[in-house]
Amino acid sequence: MTTLAELRRGGKPALARALAAVEAGGAAALLDAALQDPRGIALGLTGPPGVGKSTLTGALIPRLRARGLSVAVIAVDPSSRRSGGALLGDRTRIRHDPEDAGVFIRSMAARDQLGGVAEATYPALVLMRATHDVVIVETVGVGQSETEIADLADRVVLLAEPGAGDALQFMKAGIVETPDLVLVTKADRGPAARATAAEMRRALALSARGAVPVAEVSAATGAGLEALDPLLAPDPALAGRRLVQAEAWMRARIRADFGRFGLAAAGPRLVARPGAVFSGLASVARSLQTLLADWSARG
Ligand SMILES: Nc1nc2c(ncn2[C@@H]2O[C@H](COP(=O)(O)OP(=O)(O)O)[C@@H](O)[C@H]2O)c(=O)[nH]1
Numbered sequence: 537m538t539t540l541a542e543l544r545r546g547g548k549p550a551l552a553r554a555l556a557a558v559e560a561g562g563a564a565a566l567l568d569a570a571l572q573d574p575r576g577i578a579l580g581l582t583g584p585p586g587v588g589k590s591t592l593t594g595a596l597i598p599r600l601r602a603r604g605l606s607v608a609v610i611a612v613d614p615s616s617r618r619s620g621g622a623l624l625g626d627r628t629r630i631r632h633d634p635e636d637a638g639v640f641i642r643s644m645a646a647r648d649q650l651g652g653v654a655e656a657t658y659p660a661l662v663l664m665r666a667t668h669d670v671v672i673v674e675t676v677g678v679g680q681s682e683t684e685i686a687d688l689a690d691r692v693v694l695l696a697e698p699g700a701g702d703a704l705q706f707m708k709a710g711i712v713e714t715p716d717l718v719l720v721t722k723a724d725r726g727p728a729a730r731a732t733a734a735e736m737r738r739a740l741a742l743s744a745r746g747a748v749p750v751a752e753v754s755a756a757t758g759a760g761l762e763a764l765d766p767l768l769a770p771d772p773a774l775a776g777r778r779l780v781q782a783e784a785w786m787r788a789r790i791r792a793d794f795g796r797f798g799l800a801a802a803g804p805r806l807v808a809r810p811g812a813v814f815s816g817l818a819s820v821a822r823s824l825q826t827l828l829a830d831w832s833a834r835g
Pocket residue numbers: 583584585586587588589590591592624629721722723724725753754755756757
């Protein structure tokens with residue numbers, strides 16, 4: 537059983553082993569320690585396929601490394617459950633130096649997850665946030681994943697493509713309510729980025745979240761990337777947000793495995809206590825399992 541100190545000392549191989557243990561449903565004590573002692577900020581990047589999420593991630597990595605920050609990336613593979621194929625060959629799209637000990641990149645398939653993006657991503661994010669200064673989670677903006685990412689990440693960045701008319705789509709889907717920052721990508725391609733940024737500002741002004749900043753960026757030239765800097769600053773308010781997310785996670789897991797009945801039966805035990813989120817969840821799940829076994833034994 538690995539401790540958090542061992543995980544931090546052990547580099548990429550230790551993190552890979554811990555992630556495997558987590559994916560097998562274990563390592564609750566390690567996850568609790570990691571959740572309680574975050575080292576960095578988890579940044580969610582979301583937006584439609586092709587908007588430039590992976591390219592932006594690839595441009596951010598050297599910028600963060602130059603400041604001495606370590607970076608972990610979770611690229612949620614957008615393969616649809618129906619087709620089963622990987623869209624755009626996303627796995628290979630993030631440019632980085634594989635020899636760099638300060639960069640860790642992990643792809644995860646969304647398609648096998650009953651609970652959506654969150655099921656495998658959240659515990660992985662918790663581990664990586666305890667070992668790296670910046671965790672970037674790239675999720676494709678289809679269905680509800682834009683709002684799901686807000687349940688996992690510390691900060692959410694919504695990417696919009698110049699001239700794609702995304703503003704109206706985002707408004708309709710309620711997506712403009714979730715981001716901390718909107719970035720219009722590919723600003724090097726000409727004036728369309730400026731027009732789209734203006735359109736996004738108008739859309740955001742109508743939403744409940746009027747103060748969301750909008751910036752234009754080019755991952756190709758690096759222009760505008762500094763717009764992300766404020767999101768990476770430490771913020772004491774994140775502790776409260778993380779505990780709320782942890783509790784939402786506990787409830788989502790119990791609901792996925794035991795349904796509404798399980799939620800009701802668990803009752804007040806589904807409270808996120810600092811230091812006992814993942815172990816608390818495991819213990820609630822065990823007692824629900826016992827309850828179900830008792831009932832079926834009685835016929
Ligand atoms: N000109 C230009 N093209 C870009 C930029 N960022 C991404 N692209 C291109 O847009 C396409 C999709 O980018 P990708 O990062 O894979 O998008 P994702 O699906 O959101 O991850 C690729 O062909 C990129 O080369 C940019 O800043 N400028």
